[in-house]
Amino acid sequence: MKKCLLFFLILFSLNQSFSQEVLIDSLFRVQPVTTEVYAEKDSTQLIVDLYQPETSSKEAKPLIVFMHGGGFAGGSPRNPAEVRFAKIAAAKGYVVGLISYRLVRKGKSFSCDFDADGKMEVFKLAAEDFLDAVSFLKKNAEKYQIDPENIIVGGSSAGAEAVLDAVYNRDLVLEQKNAYPDIQFKAVISLAGAIVDVRYLTEKNAIPGIFFHGTDDNLVPYATAPHHYCDPESPGYLILDGSKTIVEKLKEFNSSYLFYTFEGAKHEISGMPFDDLPAIFQFIKSVVFHKEQVQTTVYH
Template structure:
């Protein structure tokens, strides 16, 4: 009788394991972080910290994430991003957390900083981001990643750089052909915005996941001035936030997942741990199973 019960319990455990989904559930241990230099600019090594699943025998999809910090601070060592990277790696992704040039270090990025300078700041960060993507794609065999399954994301300033690189390449790069071989599977934005949503077209559209507070006073939820600067101030620059981007994705019949947090501010740029399982289910459905999902959730 005891033996029968043990066999029964073993079969239940096996069924539960088989019911778990790769890239959705945590199935792997996580290897020690591996740090690589993807570029050296102005004497500074720019790095990517890689978190990989243990004992994965197949090439893994890549998530490349860019930290926030107003282009003046922040680090890929941020505990929130590291926790996210380990969660995603346990599900079967390789995750890269990147550093980039902090061109506004010890300087303002607010209303006293001219709009032209803000655009240049976006361009520098977008270039660093794309160079990191190119490095990972060119070394896909070394890192055992699938170069055709690249998901990218960022928080706050990092999200601005990533969104502009993905959706506004014509505005960001003098020679966008330099990155013509790079294709993205999806983009994740935590309180990010674009320079001009009109440049988001059928040619460069990819599915998007967006988290944004409707009362964000730094990065607009809809279309408004960055930091809500007044028209006469040097830093007056209209940006298109998550709501406006999603409206465009809807027009282009592209998948999206929008989390709108009523009356919340820029704190929504933090990692959305309470909603990550829905994020991974969206990616699994849209990126890996070619489903179309257009979902707006207001909290």
């Protein structure tokens, strides 16, 4: 009887393990975080904290690079919510890089009293920092067992603005056209982000996107509206294209998207969406690795 019970327990355990999926389920322990300096700018060391799955396999792993929010004035890659996200993703089989960048508006305004040209310069600097971090990781792909052909990127609030501009508006926000030609992405995650001009989102750069946004976001527009809803007469008046407008463009190009729209919500939707992470990871696996097309809007 005991032998029979043991046999069924082993069989049950094997069935459970066989049913689990890499990049979907938590299969790995996470190594202690590794910190690297990816650049030094304006006397500031810019770092990436790397979270890696603990595995004996030498196989290259997909990379997620995430950029924190904070109005280009604050925030940190060591924000507890983002660290928790990094550990969750690493346990599924991703290498995750949480990056710092130049906080050029620290102690200063980034609202309607800060001129639009200055805002464009901030977007440029942040996008450059982000792309430099990705470039560093790509150059060290072998060291960190990164698959340089499968890079997923994301950001929250200001970080999402920088990442989205680097993905969809690179030729607009960067001074040098076709900068970073060797850096391409497979998908982007945006938590309450926007881009400068959706007209620069083309069929060529329309990579799949995952978007979270509140319809009443008072800082970063949900659709197309002024940044911080500034008055047209104010120095900081700058039209941005938010998640809804980006998704409409992706739909036009038959690109995949997963769009979570929160009726009546404001900028709190820039927080990490832990309840929806399973759907995010399923979308990435289906679209990036299985080459499926998914166009889904979820209303809350």
